[in-house]
């Protein structure tokens with residue numbers, strides 16, 4: 007009997023110490039029992055928030071500053087919450103859908119009361135990491151700006167713009183704060199993110215910005231192939247074949263590096279740099295790719311007022327491009343085939359046409375791709391899809 011008692015004690019102690027050892031045990035009590043029960047009535051959230059920092063293929067670690075996981079969790083709930091709109095039907099996620107790389111599959115998305123916007127939704131997963139790519143709030147002055155016309159400087163300013171846009175969510179920020187206060191599930195989330203439950207306009211936009219900044223995509227077949235080449239000591243992505251690519255993907259990569267990389271970026275990791283006519287390199291934030299001879303949308307010119315910017319638009323990075331059709335600022339092309347056809351035969355003689363798309367006599371350059379070229383280019387563009395992130399629970403709709 008005595009032995010049995012001793013044994014029971016030893017087992018109990020061993021179990022106790024073993025459980026203390028596991029860090030995850032603390033995570034289990036991340037939210038108080040009452041808070042987690044309240045959250046679970048409305049939301050499908052893990053018992054502890056995940057690490058939101060975008061990670062590189064091959065376990066190379068995070069690429070940007072650490073993301074605050076409590077603010078990002080709050081921001082994710084706000085991002086998916088339709089109550090934040092005038093008619094209660096439109097959340098950020100209506101036009102930025104995870105399955106379409108956080109873009110939309112229509113040319114122009116519908117906002118409140120079925121109002122249509124003017125431009126195509128931008129796929130938020132077209133960049134390797136929002137935080138490292140964009141925004142003066144993380145990168146200081148000179149950082150890449152938001153929207154097709156580069157009009158917003160910070161992720162918070164961008165969110166404010168979407169919430170108050172009459173064709174998107176059509177709310178004013180004071181109404182948003184009141185709406186957030188009225189939903190019981192925000193109290194525990196604010197307490198975690200900001201240490202108290204006070205709801206302010208700035209906190210709302212700060213949290214949404216934290217979630218948007220956590221979005222990133224670094225695990226496409228292209229990334230994995232670059233990683234594998236590096237492991238083999240081959241660091242030149244532009245001139246050397248990727249050993250895990252098929253022959254057509256490698257031919258497509260060569261065509262891309264030669265004809266597209268100077269604007270859209272060579273490694274799909276860093277911000278595109280472009281060669282100037284003088285032979286120097288500068289960051290390319292916007293350009294005309296000759297969609298129209300007479301553009302109806304002023305684009306960046308509408309933001310800066312400069313003649314040289316009229317009809318120019320943000321040069322997007324092409325990550326997950328196969329998932330974010332339709333294409334261009336107005337969603338005019340339904341397929342990648344049509345995009346390639348544009349560069350092959352369709353470039354128009356626009357006054358601000360980028361010099362890389364002009365012949366020496368100033369006429370629009372026509373790439374005149376062969377059918378095989380076109381197939382190879384598309385095979386390459388398809389390697390930029392990151393399937394893991396498109397289904398990643400961390401970014402999924404949390405509402406029950």
Ligand code: HEC
Pocket residue numbers: 085096097098099100101102115116117118123125126127128130151152153154155164165166168169173174175214218
């Ligand atoms: C009704 C559809 C709609 C809603 C709702 C919407 N967006 Fe957008 N979003 C767009 C469109 C369209 C653009 C491109 C607009 C432009 O460039 O003029 C865009 C652009 C953006 C960009 C710029 C991306 C870049 O690379 O420059 C970000 C970030 C963004 N939206 C985040 C959000 C957030 C956060 C919310 C919610 C607060 C939101 N959007 C709500 C349609 C929408």
Ligand code: HEC
Pocket residue numbers: 129132262265266267268269270292293294295297318319320321322324327330332333334335336345346349360361362363383
């Ligand atoms: C001179 C710079 C330049 C070159 C070279 C260039 N592009 Fe573009 N590309 C742009 C700009 C600017 C846009 C956005 C235009 C707009 O929407 O008004 C764009 C848009 C795109 C889009 C649509 C992106 C989206 O999210 O809707 C695709 C796809 C694309 N380009 C592919 C290519 C391919 C493939 C090549 C090479 C054959 C290429 N581009 C060469 C500047 C360039």
